[in-house]
Amino acid sequence: MSDKFVPAVEELRDALTSGGEPDVVLQEIADEYGLKSQALRNRAELAFGDLNTYGNRNKNVTDKIKAAVKKKEELEELVVLFREWRKDKIFHPRLEFLRDKYLVNEDNRKYLTDNA
Incomplete structure (x- = not known):
């Protein structure tokens, strides 16, 4: 059974x-x-x-995962835009936004340098 x-x-x-x-x-x-x-x-x-708090605990974890995925996607977009800028000198306004948002962090600058 x-x-x-x-x-x-x-x-x-x-x-x-x-x-x-x-x-x-x-x-x-x-x-x-x-x-x-x-x-x-x-x-x-x-x-x-505790079942009374499970939904909220799980939602908090889900929100953190979604935020991490969004950050990774934006960093990958930043790498692509940065490559285009370096290669063809094409400046995209989103590049400036992402640069200002992410390149204040040393780890993010290293990620961009390593992947661009």
Whole structure:
């Protein structure tokens, strides 16, 4: 017999990440899988910690990841624009914006130097 808790906990994680109210989604998912809600809560709290704060904690991590991806994409765009400028002396207004935004940081200047 397979463990019903694994898919139930995964579904609960998805529901909490989507902003679901912990007590409501917990009861719905427990009923759907034929589990006692307290047992599902116990398993989920072992996996995720406090269910009342899980959605916000996960959102904060997601926001940080999105910001890091955006920064990486902008730095890559800066490298491309910088290469174009060096090669053809074509100045793009976005180059100035990205330069001012990112080249104040020594690590970013090194990244540009190493990749341009």
